[in-house]
Amino acid sequence: MTAFRKHIALEGKGLSLGYLHKNTKKEILHGLDFQLFRGELTCLLGPNGVGKSTLIKAILGHISPWQGQILLEGKPIQTFNPEQLAKQISVVLTDPVFPGNMTVGQLVALGRTPHTGWMGKLAQTDREIVEKALFDTKTEPIRDERLSEISDGQRQKAMVARALAQDGQLIILDEPTAHLDLENRLELMHLLRGIARDQGKAVLVVTHDLDIALETADRFWLIGRERKLAAGIPEDLILSGEINRLLPGDKFHFSPERGKVETKDQLASDWKIEGDNAWVFWVEKALSKARIPAVSDPIFIKSEPLSLEFRGKSFGSLSDLVLFLTKDSKV
Numbered sequence: 369m370t371a372f373r374k375h376i377a378l379e380g381k382g383l384s385l386g387y388l389h390k391n392t393k394k395e396i397l398h399g400l401d402f403q404l405f406r407g408e409l410t411c412l413l414g415p416n417g418v419g420k421s422t423l424i425k426a427i428l429g430h431i432s433p434w435q436g437q438i439l440l441e442g443k444p445i446q447t448f449n450p451e452q453l454a455k456q457i458s459v460v461l462t463d464p465v466f467p468g469n470m471t472v473g474q475l476v477a478l479g480r481t482p483h484t485g486w487m488g489k490l491a492q493t494d495r496e497i498v499e500k501a502l503f504d505t506k507t508e509p510i511r512d513e514r515l516s517e518i519s520d521g522q523r524q525k526a527m528v529a530r531a532l533a534q535d536g537q538l539i540i541l542d543e544p545t546a547h548l549d550l551e552n553r554l555e556l557m558h559l560l561r562g563i564a565r566d567q568g569k570a571v572l573v574v575t576h577d578l579d580i581a582l583e584t585a586d587r588f589w590l591i592g593r594e595r596k597l598a599a600g601i602p603e604d605l606i607l608s609g610e611i612n613r614l615l616p617g618d619k620f621h622f623s624p625e626r627g628k629v630e631t632k633d634q635l636a637s638d639w640k641i642e643g644d645n646a647w648v649f650w651v652e653k654a655l656s657k658a659r660i661p662a663v664s665d666p667i668f669i670k671s672e673p674l675s676l677e678f679r680g681k682s683f684g685s686l687s688d689l690v691l692f693l694t695k696d697s698k699v
């Protein structure tokens with residue numbers, strides 16, 4: 369077997385993190401080991417409150433580890449001063465604090481501050497980087513709009529554009545897709561993946577969007593209720609079942625066959641349904657959601673035109689079939 373060595377941008381070793389709360393120590397994460405690679409989009413996922421933001425705070429140097437260390441490009445992160453860190457790490461957090469009267473263009477240009485200084489004038493290369501960030505995030509048409517007068521989704525894209533303009537080797541984004549519609553979410557994640565691949569950056573995204581993360585991420589970091597971090601390519605974590613760390617309760621599970629989260633009580637899998645596989649799936653789904661117990665008589669699915677047959681009766685839609693089965697208590 370060949371072992372490929374990737375460039376490690378960020379590494380955590382035996383990391384324990386927590387807060388001092390009312391004079392008592394509250395440990396949030398314990399003994400984390402992780403590696404963030406250049407050229408990859410990594411998604412950090414986990415249930416609410418497990419400590420994702422806490423880990424990001426530690427990476428940004430906002431809180432100090434209780435144990436272990438974080439290495440940036442092989443050096444302890446605390447040996448970097450704030451200016452050096454700002455050149456290395458671009459960040460988009462969930463609670464941006466920028467004046468509402470600032471325009472999108474001004475916000476994105478602010479991303480160049482670590483390279484020019486607060487009073488610094490943008491050189492030609494800085495302007496080109498800002499233009500590219502506006503173009504890549506499709507915020508170019510709203511560059512003159514004020515932050516207080518654009519939608520949450522547009523503001524979010526502008527924040528991402530600012531992070532791209534900052535041009536750090538490591539880009540960290542905390543829920544960057546939260547206000548975006550489905551297409552924009554996919555586009556943004558594909559854009560981030562493209563930036564990781566094409567520019568050799570390490571991109572870390574905190575997200576709850578499992579479907580889109582599965583579609584786009586090179587690697588997952590999963591933190592479950594046991595407060596440990598499992599890392600790997602998403603497909604490995606699915607095959608090993610570790611993906612279910614995201615679903616600590618007993619109601620849902622990740623179906624490896626279907627590649628999505630499902631409710632555990634799949635009553636409908638006991639039905640006999642005959643027809644095209646794709647259709648069988650949706651018929652099972654509808655029966656399962658309607659919580660109709662299975663009987664021995666089969667359901668036949670006929671296509672062109674679509675009809676469902678059950679006990680010699682024909683139904684033109686799933687809704688009609690479900691209604692019939694629900695009403696007929698003797699089924």
Ligand SMILES: Nc1ncnc2c1ncn2[C@@H]1O[C@H](COP(=O)(O)OP(=O)(O)OP(=O)(O)O)[C@@H](O)[C@H]1O
Binds near residue numbers: 422423
């Ligand atoms: N400043 C703080 N002082 C004390 N406890 C804190 C502080 N900030 C966060 N916590 C606690 O740390 C735990 C982890 O919080 P954190 O915000 O890191 O979770 P998260 O995984 O990012 O959650 P979410 O998905 O809801 O954003 C929570 O129990 C929270 O109450």
